[in-house]
Amino acid sequence: MDKKSLSERDICTQFIVPALNRAGWDFELQVREEVSFTKGRIIVRGKLHTRGEARRADFVLYHRPNLPLAVIEAKDNKHSVGSGMQQALGYADDLQVPFVFSSNGDGFQFHDRTGLSDPVEQELTLDQFPTPQELWRRYCQWKGLADGAAERVEAPYYDDGSGRSPRYYQVNAINRTVEAVARGQDRILLVMATGTGKTYTAFQIIWRLWKSRQKKRILFLADRNILVDQTRNNDFKPFGAPMTKIAKRQIDTSYEIYLSLYQAVTGNEEEKNIYRQFSRDFFDLVVVDECHRGSAAEDSAWREVLEYFSGATHIGLTATPKETREVSSTLYFGDPVYSYSLKQGIEDGFLAPYKVVRIDFDRDLQGWRPPKGMKDKHGNEIEDRIYNLSDMDRNLVLEARTHAVAQKVTEYLATDPYQKTIIFCDDIDHAERMRQALVNLNPERVRENRKYVMRITGDDKEGKAELDNFINPEERYPVIATTSKLMTTGVDAQTCKLIVLDQHIKSMTEFKQIIGRGTRINEDYGKYWFTIMDFKKATELFADPAFDGDPVQIYSPGPGQSPVPPDEGVEVDGGTGSADVEGGVDADGRRGEPRIRYVVDNLPVTVVAERVQYYGPDGRLITESLKDYTRERVRRQFASLDEFLRRWSDAAQKKAIIQELAEQGVLWEALSEEVEVKLGKQLDPFDLVCHVAFDQPPLSRRERADNVRKRNYFARYGGAARQVLEGLLDKYADTGVEHIEDIRILQLDPFRRLGAPMELVSSLGGRDGYLQAVRDLEDQLYTASNDGAAA
Template identity: 70%
Template structure:
């Protein structure tokens, strides 16, 4: 028998594992997938550039049916024992949701059965004892309780258009769990998936499999935005073809099988206008509710009445932000989430964009402001004598210079980075959004002269601005660049290239906060959108510290015990919607976004006058009690008192300590002493590998290099950053290190052509760092490319081995002073 001890992992797979799987009956074309990378690799920001962390990769993923994996196999080379890959494979099985786990070194298999149906949890198997697809599938179905009529439902294939698009691993888990639960008779289900993770595509695949298997024949897909319905109909749901229709608000054609509808298109304020009642209560087998945290979450809402009417159908709720308050609960209605894929997990996997937070504290926000005795505002109203603070600003009191200070800081940030990166500024209300627009226009005359739409107020009360929403979210359209808004853009806005989110409003709702942050989380490779920045002026990002921000939802609902009340008006009650956006059916069956009782912006309807405040009337006008609705003060200076940058660490948590303290902690956890670090550095074949590994663990090299470089006057090497910040050693710049090598007469041992190459490498190191000189491609770049071809330059060292040895010795000389 062939000795496996000296074989590589790839040899083990080719010579032993794959043949064993095929011998057991696994089809190499349809059931066996090798080297399956199921994550994209966390985005690691490097200044204005980015790189990707390591992808998670399973050596083998085994599926009984396509996109229905049931087993994972981890391979190790011949120097490992048969079970050395088991813990790694078990971690993969957690993510991939598969119960059968194998590890192998080519001598046999260690089999871990998570179903509990085997004689024991872990079993040693010889190469010819690997279980067949049918054996594992039968055990899987017994474990899941999928017997009788449930079996063909879960065996129904996914939709495949031949384009190569397949569900991502987390979408597949959500789809399979949902289909399996419905096949077994569960009729209320909740899926929680972060914004930007493809809820609509996931819903389509669920519906497709249930529809094609005959489990569900008539389906209703409900959403609360026209754009969501149209996007679904024209994109993900297109394969339903002529079986699908969009419901208007006048007539109903019952010959279709898949119906897409706005809540507002099937409800009305009079009984005869409730179009959904033209269907019999048992007409639909399945109702899918998109963004179910909104209107349908409240038991006394008009929208919930639709779900109650079709109560015999299976209901699936989809949301990124389940609503759980004492008054409203998704869990009370749908049950605990059958699957949750969080923002944190999406960032770690590399499917969602990471972010940094710039917390800006204004002096008047922190210190408060009190008027002098008898002081009047710009409109002549005597200001009530008390201390006004952040809670009051832009609600009960407007400081004009505060608005200008925020606009100034936003402008400075954009100009120092990229003045054309899409930016959303969330303001307290429509009036605040308009004042912010004006301030930004005045601070950006050059940009506005290029295009008057550089800054636009996009709110529900104003058609000119609202008409630009599509252009703002269109990656191909440069303008508008900056959108000031209040509520309109908190949800349902697929702003793929939004790179800056500005928070200048107080946010007390975790649901709303998550939705706002979700505007920046999408990644768009084509337009270089891989991360985003949050500029926070109102301490809203303190909600990141709340365990509920990225944890599993917890039900705290307190049912009233009363019969549900069905409102007779078209608009949601304030308790129902938390004053969120509502779309109102317009004449002719189309849905127009118009302010209603609580306005399209979600505030009381004061859209008849742009300057109207949230207490009615103009800002400086008096009401019936002769009290002004809002004071406006123009001569109070406001300035930035403090500013702090916070980053996401390697575990997806926002760093609360200083960057230096965080760096010390992270590095010392791996290298307890300077000697430990130097030993690892000196022994590394590639120094860049250590730098990249620390970056994956959450070190922010660009900011650290900038901080130490400000002291040196030149950029330091990452090596010096660590030695200085973590181990209190005096740092050197890269150029100082390069000059020290030149002073040593180090080059004398080489020929003249080789000395020129080494001098060029030193110059490249001084300019850009260690990474390029560890890659032979550097020989194709200036100044080295002027010395000859790569082959000629390598030959001056006697060949590749001699060149590589010279580079290693050069690195040793570079870091010798510190060592």
Template identity: 60%
Template sequence: MSPINKKALSETDIITKFLLPAVKKAGWDDMTQIRQEVKLRDGKVIVRGMAAARKTVKSADIVLYHKPSIPLAVIEAKANKHEVGKGLQQGLDYARLLDVPFVFASNGDGFIFHDKTNPNQLESEISLDDFPSPAELWAKYSAYKGFTETQLPIVTQDYYDDGSGKSPRYYQLQAINKTVEAVSAGNDRILLVMATGTGKTYTAFQIIWRLWKAKAKKRILFLADRNVLVDQTRINDFQPFGQAMTKITGRKIDPAYEVHLALYQALTGPEEQQKAYKQVDPDFFDLIIIDECHRGSAAEDSAWREILEYFSAATQIGLTATPKETDEVSNIDYFGAPVYMYSLKEGIEDGFLAPYKVVRVDIDVDLQGWRPTKGQVDKHGNEIEDRVYNQKDFDRTMVIDERTQLVAQTITNYLKRTDTMAKTIVFCNDIHHAERMRRALVNCNSEQVAKNDKYVMKITGDDEVGKAQLDNFINPKKAYPVIATTSELMTTGVDAKTCKLVVLDQNIQSMTKFKQIIGRGTRIDDRYGKLWFTILDFKKATELFADERFDGIPEKIIQTKPDDINDPDSGFDEIIVDTDNDNEDGRGHDEPDGFPDDSGPIDEGDWTTGGDDEGGEVRKYHVNGVTVSKVAERVQYYDTDGKLVTESFKDYTRKTLSQQFASLDDFIRKWNASERKQTIIDELAGEGIIWEALEQEVGEGIDPFDMICHVAFDQPPLTRKERANNVKKRNYFTKYSEQAQLVLDKLLDKYADTGVLEVEKFDTIKVQPFTDIGSVKEIVKGGFGGRKEYDQAITELEQAIYSTTDKSA
């Protein structure tokens, strides 16, 4: 038997014939400890116009596990023509995502072993026969982590597996493991920061499951401040707890259950008899999970903080997408620094969260302001205070019907231009604004409302009919409601996976609130074609994207009065002055005046600023007959770091192509060498090149070959029709039989109409006009002499199409 020629083997062959045998020989179990082709990311979505494409991502060749919950090592393979350590840097990237200290790279000759647990020799070369055993790596890993004997049963407890193949994503697994490790080490105050849409509740469930199954925690309380959050959790992610779980209702805590889900409001209130949490001893719960902990429970003087303080002996884990850091409210002061953070930026880069485009709409009265005439009265006969009303006033202290109508019509026009059934959330200033917006949208969409009167619904805290439709709105299988107008109720915790349009007609200065609202659109649902979403901004709220803290770690903000600046004993290292007493942090990033803080599930009320001479609310004026118009409407794209993308898609494509092909000759050589051109087209689509978007910028009917030559190398492009005609002029078909000539001529027409994919697809000849020529067998066998000859003819046809003898290249 002749020896194997390693140099001729593919990467897959190297894995199969050399690496897996070496790993299994070292004692690794193929069923539970070895996983191949582990896909860690989904691939970033690139959006231009109405088109989107996912970037292709590579998978880790092999990941080794101690248990499914604990990855230990990454093995990255390369073909033998490469140096043994060629794949090491790629492996280190996967190891970072998995948070593992061991990386092996190999070309089949041996391994380069990168060992973070050995700082004296980070990298060494070992033979195939010397691959470490599971016990060796686990011992090194445990020592590296500093696990004690008492920690081991907890940290090695498996996560819940329902047998469906679903497992935690890499960042969820990191969050779960780091939290479980912290609890096992005796840390009782833990903060997890994960962007909206990244599965905080699923992560919380797996944390509880592992601690509960390991008997490290016996009674658990999951706390939230909105009923929808508790119900979604109970029905969905927490369902496996089954009979061990209950929702606390009627202010009764039943000790027969082990997992308790509760609203703060069900456990406490201003009256002593409402403080249901006191029914049980302070040590009753040993684990408390606080959902959306940036809200009420974070404030020291909150009525809800008393629950956490009563059960102070319990381990308390705070979950949030937006940790709140102000002088009055600090998650970090209470919980400590986050044990793990996964940001919106990371989620979009990885392809787990949807990117967004922004349509900014400027309205003339917003930019220029509006002033009443002398003695002018509003619709209710109230004389209007004489001053200039601007964007911050509209729909708070001043309602202009024509402005509401213009916003509603703009929303409607956008949906008609894109998708009239796209789930849409319109964020308004208060519930009365939400009701007016609902009416305006109903009138603008009379045809849709005639089909179903739930096309537009107001979903606010005061509206039982609207709230009853919330589940239908967030259910992808339910078509209606399509448009939801709201103010506060839907800012957080509403899992609207298929929301494609987020409308901002609300004054938003709070970074916390802004990120929560943006989070309503960031979920991806491939099954329903939701890969990206649009933000339609009427109030310049998206200027917050430019804030350097948009997706960063929150900083502590100190609020003070001007007089305090001169106080040498104030103890402030940094003072951010709020001289106009407008509740802003000196940088314009806190709750706008007149809005409730987010200490509760409030969505009610007509919030206005200040007070009149008698201590009552400022009157909200309501006028009509004002001429209102759009000054500008422009589309903007933001990258994952919140920076405005100024390059055109053509520029993006040129930059991407220059990384793929060194020169025009390099591209043509690779194109001609490819057996099927669609392979290259698909690979480039995997890099985020959207051919439809390019066509919009460059021109329609241009072949990807010419598109690349033109965009990347400044060559004059030919259309597909011109290329097809050039082939026909050369009498190219004469060497084939009459039937074959007819088939190739029709394939050339197909190419001119739709592109090279139709030429390469064998199924193309199974439909008209080819069925008029003959059956598939008659065409292939009779016309060309067989399948091999047919495939060769297709290859030669493509060579003729892309011949460089014409002006194309």
């Protein structure tokens, strides 16, 4: 056998699989091949989207189906035995496994990440592959799991037989938590970005601890009634009869899983008696959802519940651990045992990317000073000073400004008027004014259904009643929700495509929560990305390293020291932000002095600046010129125009190069919009690259198609074959080169009127002949005889 002639898959089948069998690995329970553990980042182009390449390991080895131990990366025999090691180490970082192998069929390169082996890396023969027992022993030693603890972490996941299983990062979070509990850790923090399935992760953690009887009675605490109900009816449903919701003042202690609002067990003295009806040692485990909120504050009433059940293990879940000089999640729970960020979620393709539209008004930037003695709409004399953005909708209401915001939102929704939209306002009054403005700007939509626009705030029963309909993908109405605080957290708005920020936001915690309303993906309803429209510079927080960084504990008191440093009761992330007085009560429930707010109804407001920023491949917003950014990205791939032309000409499918550039950060959608509007031409990616990156005069798709016709290229074909190719040329002119490279296009008009796809393919000599004809057509489209353009 010539091993050099074997493919990578042949190496796996003929050498790696037998080696694993000889070492005693069970292929039913312990070995998975070709494991795709990410979905591939979503790349948007116009109204279309595609996904980048998913990360895929050739082999993942498990102790149990829930406990990954090792990764194997295979290469063909033309490579060295260790050539796949760096790739495998990258996978091992993501999967958090300690043992890494690379193989070319001659043997294995073995890398031990535990720090317990010397040397760290060594070469093994095919017969020296470690047994499952050996790797599990090393794993337990690495994790500090003694015999009893090792047994406790082996408890399986819940499996309903549907094939649903935790994603790789959920596996990491579950295993890190279960291992921490097994080692006796009693305060545990999990940080997972909004939309990544914290509740499902919590369910699997509780299930494993409950089923193994490590934790027999569990309390799950949340701060919104809708969160408790969603949890009980969805992710926690498998617990069945042993589960109850604490909703009555008389406690039934016969259950094992208890779900509760903080507010249901705290408050006045009578309400506090609810949790005191349980003995202090009743619960073994308390899981705290959204633990960045009141539970993180030392003097919070919510914390009293945790202190009362201090003998239980406490697990905190949050997307945004709160770290200020007054409040610290990590001070209470400790450093996170696992973190999964928004940036990583977008990169992996589990969360939706976004673009930002920043809009500035003249009165916000330039400020406004009232004429002496001017009175507002209600007859109040306006204080003589300069009012700027920080005053808008707090101290000064400009009705024209509210109308201008509503106008911009309406214009954006013109192409898709039923895309779910949340508008975050400064307070309830602002949310109501915004609702009225949108109703008046969308009379036809409101006549269709009065609930097209709804104010969903805590004081409005009818609005709150529509919250479930807003977040339900199957319900069209409401479409637009104006709100202030109610929808900041806990709203699983899977189909929300537009987040509007007309709220003063200085708190990083609150900003992260608000952005999280749009990050969920719902493929069934076409939600793959979303837009953030910002009117109050809130998105400047994207530039703060804390936006997607790890929590940093601001203040750690020593023994006997106050939990709040003297004279430092100010949040590091910018103050209380939008948690200002709303109806006389701030976000923490403290009653304050009502604000003086002037209302001006006769002052014009105009837009002075508008720009679009895009989420780049490095997780940062792109703020430079889009053309300059594209030029830099393309030239990073292709040093010269000749190199690009050579690659384009040699590519069997042009969409491979288009995809490659998209993965390198070329934003085709945005670039097309900017360049085509200026030139008045519809360009395909070839001409966009040549024009933007190499300063070549472009041809439109229609011009390229017409040039092919002028050369009478189709004279060599007849009958159905000619009709097919002419149809493909028309499709190219309309939609671009990527679509004509997909053979499924033959299922669409006008092709299906010509015959069945198989018949059309046969007219060009079968599948190979058809594909060759498409390549020939592409050669004609980009031939050098297309005068005036690069080819």
